[in-house]
Amino acid sequence: MEEEGVVGRWRDGFGELVVGAEGGEVRVPLEIASSYRARTKGLLGRDSVKGALLLSPANSVHTFRMRMAIDVAYLDRRLRVIAVRTMPPGRLGLPRVRARHVVEAEAGVMEGWGLRVGSRVQVINGSVGSAAEA
Secondary structure (H helix, E strand, C coil), rough: CCCCCCCCCCCCCCEEEEEEEEEEEEEEEEECCCHHHHHHCCCCCCCCCCCEECCCCCCEEECCCCCCEEEEECCCCCCCCEEEEECCCCCCCCCCCCCCCEEEEEHHHHHHHHCCCCCCEEEEEECCCCCCCC
């Protein structure tokens, strides 16, 4: 039996990240990386990212060989933000014990989305798989 609020697994693909911010919600284009290969590649080799990248499952990230600084949000199994960090290239992030998913985006954008510790997000799959909402 699945516990209320606990999300299942996603498949590689695209969707939307929904952030409930004061004054409304923010919808962000989302790339979902759930396979080992997609998670390993992540944002490596990119000069920018449109929207955000969800790594799932994941509890830590690094920015070695990255060309840009990124914002990193660590999510628990209910998609609640437990930490947000900005990481320059060439860094190794500390693993977060309670983290089950990680969202990456260009440095500085998460604040504008209203994404902070304690926020809860939704992940809505696009053309691949079914919707998984928190």
